[in-house]
Amino acid sequence: MRGVTGAPRHILMTADAVGGVWGYALDLARGLAARGVRTTLAVLGPAPDAAQRAAAAAVPGLALEVTGLPLDWLAGTPAEVEAAGQAVAARAAALGVDLVHLNSPALAVAHFGVPVLGACHSCLATWWEAVRGGPLPADFAWRTALLSRGYAAADALVAPTHAFAEATRRAHALARPPEVVPNGRAGGVPAHADGAFAFTAGRLWDEGKDLVTLDRAAARLDAPVLAAGPVRGPNGAAVPLAHLRLLGTLDDAALRAELARGPVFVSAARYEPFGLAVLEAAQAGCALVLSDIPTFRELWDRAAVFVPPGDDVGFAQAIGGLLRDRERRAELRVAARERACRHGPDAMADGVHRIHRRLLARVGPRSGREAA
Structure with a gap:
């Protein structure tokens, strides 16, 4: 009652x-x-x-x-x-x-x-x-x-x-x-390192996440790009990925442990109504590189680097630039963490x-x- x-x-x-x-x-x-x-x-x-x-x-x-x-x-x-x-x-x-x-x-x-x-x-x-x-x-x-x-x-x-x-x-x-x-989301473990790698997470098989673009970007980078999540969906959808370092599906503790290593977090999604993985990365204090789509702009404007969807060259340049520029990366880590406090x-x-x-x-x- x-x-x-x-x-x-x-x-x-x-x-x-x-x-x-x-x-x-x-x-x-x-x-x-x-x-x-x-x-x-x-x-x-x-x-x-x-x-x-x-x-x-x-x-x-x-x-x-x-x-x-x-x-x-x-x-x-x-x-x-x-x-x-x-x-x-x-x-x-x-x-x-x-x-x-x-x-x-x-x-x-x-x-x-x-x-x-x-x-x-x-x-x-x-x-x-x-x-x-x-x-x-x-x-x-x-x-x-x-x-x-x-x-x-x-x-x-x-x-x-x-x-x-x-x-x-x-x-x-x-x-x-x-x-x-x-x-x-409940905040995870704050990043305790400044990892020299990029990281993404989610349903890798979902075409809307556009892991194909990120895979092409990874081929242009010297630093590794790690990806956590399933590559095959329950509907049979799958995506071939040759250049990302695949971690498989991680539980919450393992995912937060990766974020705590302080990577540059990347989402090349063409479709994302919100993006919980981005929020979790921001809560950990990761610098964000995101596709320039309306939802990401609404949530993370001035707290992330934005790249046009499908632009693998742009993603590679943004990721590589942040991995080389510790000062800019530190600024974005603070901005992401402060913005995440709203959510x-x-x-x-x-x-x-x-x-x-x-x-x-x-x-x-x-x-x-x-x-x-």
Whole structure:
């Protein structure tokens, strides 16, 4: 039951264990627990590994449920997504939660009996616009249409940057952009060295991360460029990389240990709604070299070196220049760390909790839609 303040006591949140949504979900659940909210985390798609399960077990007030349900971007048909939504709605009803926080907002096409907040982390339409351009292929078109329905059905939407909120509004013909609450991460270990190498991390297989450009840049450098993350995705996507030094997938502790070595952190992404890996690098005090895309400009302007997307020569020059110029590198390390202070997990939890409370006050404990 809700308290007299209108704040939720128990929410159901969906997540996947494939990308950055996993860290977002755990950090948010931890922040909400400090505000008196219990979270049931329903995991869709591939099951979390042992390290991820251990991380979830360490979050106060979090109950983990591995559903085996398909992710919207891995499902084969609209019916599979709709059925997954109905299953999540049924579980929310069985648990008697006050609110549902969907990190896969396409599931909102189901009938939920409580307020629904859809978190806009990324989508195929905005990815396609940034990476490929032109008409959507058929497989993307039906998924985009389903997500548009989910966005319309949700009681509110939230996005991590103004740039991505506006891109989402355009791509899905929304009456207004989602509300913006920037992502936040708990700070890691500050850099204790000044590493003479470059580093990147993320879903290396994702064409939107543009590791091909960074691979070409690495071929032009004398210093090594290390890359952490999977090179093959759950959808079969893969990227051949000949010049990056591949580290494989690192857990949080290993990733933070690499950042603590003080590398120049690089992201050549053509599409990045926020960029948690960049934030983690900035929190560690790494100098940043980033692609000049709207989200990175919004977050890191005057705290990073920017290079046009796809410009491997430009990336090589920026990385090499910083590795040679210790003074400039030190200035950027300070600037990145200071900027990162804006994006802690408390600020994120406050922003999301504020939306949760407003939804309960406005929509009430039942949204007026049929319960599942």
